[in-house]
Amino acid sequence: xxxxxxxxxxxxxxxxxxxxxxxxxxxxxxxAGSAMNTVITLASVVSMGLSDMxxxxxxxxxxxxxxxxxxxxxxxxxxxxxRSPAPADARPGxxxxxxxxx
Numbered sequence: 549x550x551x552x553x554x555x556x557x558x559x560x561x562x563x564x565x566x567x568x569x570x571x572x573x574x575x576x577x578x579x580a581g582s583a584m585n586t587v588i589t590l591a592s593v594v595s596m597g598l599s600d601m602x603x604x605x606x607x608x609x610x611x612x613x614x615x616x617x618x619x620x621x622x623x624x625x626x627x628x629x630x631r632s633p634a635p636a637d638a639r640p641g642x643x644x645x646x647x648x649x650x
Contacts, residue, residue, distance in 0.1 A: 561588065564584060565581070565584075568580055568581060568584060571572055599615075602614070
């Protein structure tokens, strides 16, 4: 992994850990954290294997282009999906219940 990838991964894990602590009840936080770490580790292992196979099949440059496209698409999707929801009264029949936090 490059330094940039390591920095980006650390920031994503830090943000996910913060969200996990904010929204998961205390008695389930350990299980949720373990599940999150398992998924991150599994995704890392699978991505390394896939990138090796794709690099052999398509060439390294094409794998980087594909990785860039996936990153841009994921960023756009996250920007769309993570917008702040409109107030519940602005959308009839739809209510968002977020836990109250100090």
